[in-house]
Amino acid sequence: MKFNTKEELLEYTSNIIGKTFKEIDSEHLLEHGSLTRQKGLLGHVVETGFYKYPINSDSKADFEELDIELKVTGYVKNKNGTLRAKERLVLSKIDYNTIIHETFETSHVLGKCKDMLIIWYEYDKNKEAKDFLITDYQLYDMSKDKEIFENDFKIIQGKVLDGKAHELSEGDTSYLGACTKARTSKDRTTQPFSDILSKPRAYSLKNAYMTGILRENIEHADMTFKSSSNEFKTVIDYVKDKLEPYFGKTQVEILEEITGKKYDDKIPKNISKMISDELIGKDEELADKSELFVKTSFIIKNLPIQENGKPRERMSFKTISLSDFEDKWGDSYWKNYFEETTLIVICYSEKNRSRNGYRILSDVKQISFDENDLESFEKTYNQIKLAIEKKDVGLLPTSANGFKNQLLEIAPKGVKGDDAYVNFFKRDKTKVAFMISKKLLYTKLIN
Known part of the structure; x- marks a missing residue:
């Protein structure tokens, strides 16, 4: 399925609100898959069942003609009624041996900060994944956060250059995290400037970042700032x-x-x-x-x-x-x-x-x-x-x-x-x- 304009894409996407995943799972992926083993399973259901992308599409459900990335993620309701993202959004794996030669632009870690179409569903631990309700969607302009993303990338890169990949922490950065990405807690990999083995990690959009995007959209927060991120990077x-x-x-x-x-x-x-x-x-x-x-x-x-x-x-x-x-x-x-x-x-x-x-x-x-x-x-x-x-x-x-x-x-x-x-x-x-x-x-x- 192709879309000629953003407006056309959003108009079509509005039809997903109020549906559960089982209602759009035309390829029956949920019958044979597991969320614990396939983290991107719900995304595949939306790609194949709603947008009619073939499961082996090289576009990875990106709307290439519009330069828009698709993400499907959940949120939970806090006890006080506020909303928060259920989890971080994991992006690509960090290669410690190549990051030392990259710039933020050449890394393509965020697709040069393109627009991101987010499909939000309400997570309920008492329900099966097929019964999760899709409640909202938003088109978020990632480029407005580019300066902070680039600064975060340089912080991650800097630790690897210093031979401290094993000391990386998600708390080092603001928006772009370096989360652990391993099959077991004992998995380790080499790094270029140290003999100390490090945990495998991946770039991620941090939980707090996703929560901020969620609240801006669903809670329609009216925010006026005394200073902006353009003045301070950290x-x-x-x-x-x-x-x-x-x-x-x-x-x-x-x-x-x-x-x-x-x-x-x-x-x-x-x-x-x-x-x-x-x-x-x-x-x-x-x-x-x-x-x-x-x-x-x-x-x-x-x-x-x-x-x-x-x-x-x-x-x-x-x-x-x-x-x-x-x-x-x-x-x-x-x-x-x-x-x-x-x-x-x-x-x-x-x-x-x-x-x-x-x-x-x-x-x-x-x-x-x-x-x-x-x-x-x-x-x-x-x-x-x-x-x-x-x-x-x-x-x-x-x-x-x-x-x-x-x-x-x-x-x-x-x-x-x-x-x-x-x-x-x-x-x-x-x-x-x-x-x-x-x-x-x-x-x-x-x-």
Whole structure:
């Protein structure tokens, strides 16, 4: 089937809304295939059953005459009613031996950022794939994100050139990820500038990027930005720009300067967060501050640093829910969270053991988690999952009840000595949160 114009393609595509995959599976692919073994199966159903492309088409379901790429992907509804993409979109495999000779343009990793026609379906783990409902479609112009894609490509390429392909992490980049692409967790491949074997990886459009596209379309978000991605290529550039006038000043000096108030000895406990909220924005405001935050998974964190360079405290995340641990680690919310999330850490250094309020704004660091970190995190996750299954708080991986070289712990979030563990199983939302160990933070900060 050929289309002469984009309008003609979109008009035809509108007929797919409201259909299930079994209704368009004219080639009966779902009867013989499996989503676990064939990740692109639903895409093949749309190609052959709806657009009438032959299964062996060399065009890979691209609408070549219009230079449009077709993608079929799912979304899920969060507990609060918002929507998020179910998963990243995997593109082509990264060849460590050829990427070192490529430019972004010659790599063709994103087809030179052509238009992408996305067919969205609602994923429901209680349904079979054939019964998933197709609810929407959109034509997205990838070229508007080209600068960030190119910057991400150079970050991935740079690690390979430095002989650090084994240290690649999805959290290194903004939109274009380097996700693992292996048959088993033990698969390894060579890299050109190091003898250390690396996990095979593929380019991907990150989950957060797909979620941003989804929300722009389905939720019809009306966004006005105070700055755009044309000004800043990375989030860390954006944050450093906002903080640049205040480096070398104490927390109190900064807060008094930006608020016009005097604090004297009444130092707020959360003074660092007050500063970052004011200068950069609260978590829920970031997407309104800059387009950079709309399709990325960045979290702003503040951290006191001792004179020996070590962090004074662990780093906490949001409280966990029991229902977060229903899935195996590989399919879990938390694996995707730590895999894709990048921490922007604002460092306040102590001088002569200075107390809170008198620490000096000294640096901004970017932290992401590699495969070794994730393997340790998986142990923590599985220990919590086991504790939930057995309803035994004694199995929870606290700092006092964990395992050797544990990097991710749990601890009560909020008032010390509360009943977080006593009431751990009484409601889905707990009073316990993940904590990154000081040991791991120190390792990340000095690299």
